[in-house]
Amino acid sequence: MTAADLSFLAAAAAMVGGAALAVTRRSAVYAALSVVVSFMGVGVAYFLLAAEFLGIAQVFIYAGAIIVLFLFVIMLLDLRRGVPDLVRGNDRPFHLPALLLALAVFLLAALPATVCPGEWPPLAPDDGFGSTGGLGRAVYSGHTLAFEVVGLVLLAAVVGSVAVAGARPPREAPPGGA
Amino acid sequence: MGATLAKSLFVLLALLHLVPVLVYLERKLSAWIQDRRGPNRVGPWGVLQPVADAVKLLFKEEVIPAGADRGLYRWAPALAFVPPMLAFAAIPFGNRIGTESLVVSDIPVGVLFVLTIGSLSVYGIAFGGWASNNKWALLGGVRSSAQMVSYEVALGLALVSVLMVSGNVGMQEIVRRQTGSFSLAGVPLPAWNVFQQPVAFVVFMAAAFAENNRLPFDLPECETELVAGYHTEYSSMRFALFFMGEYVAMITMSGLAVTLFLGGWHLDPFTDPDSGTWAQGAISVLVFGAKTLAVLLVYIWVRWTLPRFRYDQLMGLGWKGLVPLALANVAATALIWGPEAGTMP
Amino acid sequence: MFSLRACLVVSAALLATGVYGVVARRNIIIVLLSVEVMLNGAALAFAAFGRQWLGAAGHAGQVVVLLTMAVAAAEAGVGLALLLAFERHRRCVDSDDARTLRG
Numbered sequence: 001m002t003a004a005d006l007s008f009l010a011a012a013a014a015m016v017g018g019a020a021l022a023v024t025r026r027s028a029v030y031a032a033l034s035v036v037v038s039f040m041g042v043g044v045a046y047f048l049l050a051a052e053f054l055g056i057a058q059v060f061i062y063a064g065a066i067i068v069l070f071l072f073v074i075m076l077l078d079l080r081r082g083v084p085d086l087v088r089g090n091d092r093p094f095h096l097p098a099l100l101l102a103l104a105v106f107l108l109a110a111l112p113a114t115v116c117p118g119e120w121p122p123l124a125p126d127d128g129f130g131s132t133g134g135l136g137r138a139v140y141s142g143h144t145l146a147f148e149v150v151g152l153v154l155l156a157a158v159v160g161s162v163a164v165a166g167a168r169p170p171r172e173a174p175p176g177g178a
Numbered sequence: 179m180g181a182t183l184a185k186s187l188f189v190l191l192a193l194l195h196l197v198p199v200l201v202y203l204e205r206k207l208s209a210w211i212q213d214r215r216g217p218n219r220v221g222p223w224g225v226l227q228p229v230a231d232a233v234k235l236l237f238k239e240e241v242i243p244a245g246a247d248r249g250l251y252r253w254a255p256a257l258a259f260v261p262p263m264l265a266f267a268a269i270p271f272g273n274r275i276g277t278e279s280l281v282v283s284d285i286p287v288g289v290l291f292v293l294t295i296g297s298l299s300v301y302g303i304a305f306g307g308w309a310s311n312n313k314w315a316l317l318g319g320v321r322s323s324a325q326m327v328s329y330e331v332a333l334g335l336a337l338v339s340v341l342m343v344s345g346n347v348g349m350q351e352i353v354r355r356q357t358g359s360f361s362l363a364g365v366p367l368p369a370w371n372v373f374q375q376p377v378a379f380v381v382f383m384a385a386a387f388a389e390n391n392r393l394p395f396d397l398p399e400c401e402t403e404l405v406a407g408y409h410t411e412y413s414s415m416r417f418a419l420f421f422m423g424e425y426v427a428m429i430t431m432s433g434l435a436v437t438l439f440l441g442g443w444h445l446d447p448f449t450d451p452d453s454g455t456w457a458q459g460a461i462s463v464l465v466f467g468a469k470t471l472a473v474l475l476v477y478i479w480v481r482w483t484l485p486r487f488r489y490d491q492l493m494g495l496g497w498k499g500l501v502p503l504a505l506a507n508v509a510a511t512a513l514i515w516g517p518e519a520g521t522m523p
Numbered sequence: 524m525f526s527l528r529a530c531l532v533v534s535a536a537l538l539a540t541g542v543y544g545v546v547a548r549r550n551i552i553i554v555l556l557s558v559e560v561m562l563n564g565a566a567l568a569f570a571a572f573g574r575q576w577l578g579a580a581g582h583a584g585q586v587v588v589l590l591t592m593a594v595a596a597a598e599a600g601v602g603l604a605l606l607l608a609f610e611r612h613r614r615c616v617d618s619d620d621a622r623t624l625r626g
Binding site (some may be wrong): 001002004005007008009012015016019020023024025028031033035038039042045046047048050051053054057058061062065066069070073074076077080094095097098099101102103105106108109110112113114116117118119120121123124130131134135138139142143146147150153155156157158160161162164165 | 524525526527528529530531532533534535537538539540541542543544546547548550552553555556557559560563564566567568570571573574575577578579581582583585586588589590591592593594595596597598599600603604605606607608610616
């Protein structure tokens with residue numbers, strides 16, 4: 001057991017445990033909190049995988065922005081309805097068919113793990129693998145097109161979100177209408 | 179190991195002791211600005227007032243409102259207090275003593291670390307507001323989450339141009355790059371980033387005020403509308419933790435501003451005698467402390483001078499003012515520094 | 524212990540947990556969170572393969588992770604915007620209520 005092994009075990013426990021809690025919580029706020037724990041674990045795993053920039057970006061983007069956005073929406077909906085619980089009776093946290101499907105997905109996705117190597121290749125010191133500079137060079141030299149397409153996707157998402165969520169509320173539906 | 183422990187302890191104690199000093203300064207300065215006397219009963223010139231405040235808070239009864247989510251309610255203050263404290267670990271508070279760099283941990287992604295960890299304090303505020311089972315507190319939580327996410331964009335974009343000039347994301351390296359001078363229209367100026375990137379500095383400071391929920395952007399606790407915002411229901415030490423967290427976040431943000439824009443621990447950027455002696459190390463720490471305190475005084479000065487924004491004005495300023503300005507600044511920086519830098523390092 | 528194999532198992536577990544959440548839950552907010560969990564599972568596998576291959580191929584894996592994060596942010600933004608619009612219409616966030624095409 002090396003230090004990396006122990007750290008990875010802790011990170012894996014946070015990742016899987018947090019995700020499992022997230023999908024079984026009744027309260028959306030607790031689900032969001034569990035997801036944060038899970039994503040912190042993923043961030044730690046990135047650090048262990050010699051991807052320091054990804055590790056910090058993971059925490060920055062997911063914990064610092066995306067989940068905060070979720071919390072914002074959850075709390076906004078709470079305010080609008082005046083009740084702190086959005087869960088309806090038919091939302092059962094445990095659901096056997098879904099559990100079986102998830103098990104099948106897990107087995108299928110973990111299949112490659114049976115044939116892959118059990119050791120990491122040694123990391124060359126100071127070649128900048130995974131550092132901010134190294135990753136930046138990789139993005140802007142070999143993957144410029146993908147980077148710009150993602151920029152376009154983000155722009156479209158911003159415009160779309162504003163158009164959808166910022167639209168004026170429709171007039172109250174007449175009684176009996178859908 | 180021992181050195182790291184000593185540095186951590188130093189930072190921890192310095193931060194914790196700076197908070198009461200700041201509280202005192204805030205009350206005294208606000209009094210002077212408003213032509214009052216301020217605290218003057220406890221100790222000479224009222225300097226022991228923060229101690230009296232702390233004792234009062236410690237002995238107050240703690241009330242947990244009915245219907246509150248007890249687990250989150252208890253933990254939220256800690257979530258607001260710990261991250262800004264942790265973020266300071268990557269801020270260099272001095273040059274070096276011997277070979278020991280005066281920063282708790284000089285990680286290669288230092289700037290991003292400070293921003294990332296500092297931004298996590300929004301969870302304390304949001305959960306505190308949500309768990310209180312109180313409409314005003316919830317409104318405060320909603321406001322803070324939207325405000326923090328919005329102004330992080332401007333903050334990050336302001337930093338992009340600074341990083342382009344520095345060519346590095348390590349904190350000590352950014353400070354070292356601010357040695358020497360550069361000439362603007364024949365006038366030699368220190369190579370501090372505030373002179374090289376004035377627009378970025380303005381955007382950064384405006385966004386920093388918003389990130390710290392300070393006036394003119396303190397909408398999450400806007401007392402004229404929301405009683406006390408997200409900490410309406412809090413009392414005793416849990417309230418004190420929120421309160422201290424806010425001040426520690428201010429100190430961390432000021433330290434970041436000093437490091438990124440004001441030359442860090444440099445006293446005189448033109449001549450930089452760097453021999454690593456104890457005396458020079460101590461001077462660099464003092465210089466850093468003095469600069470940080472100066473930025474903190476600006477925080478206080480602004481708070482008691484400007485009125486509060488309305489929430490839509492706050493969002494308008496962030497998205498329609500600061501973000502485009504910072505983007506334009508990034509483009510201009512690329513045009514000016516890009517050809518000079520030539521190929522990528 | 525800590526190896527590509529272990530990373531792939533954890534990544535598969537994240538993916539499967541996300542699938543479970545998407546299929547089993549009806550609260551749209553939690554469904555969206557589950558989608559984020561699935562994306563993270565995939566991203567972890569990319570980063571792990573990157574660590575295995577190193578060099579330019581390894582960096583390609585990390586670039587995919589980075590772009591995944593950007594796409595996840597876009598997805599969250601659009602998803603939550605749709606959710607807000609849906610809630611305004613139907614007064615609930617239950618995916619079972621979203622089965623009619625009539626406004």
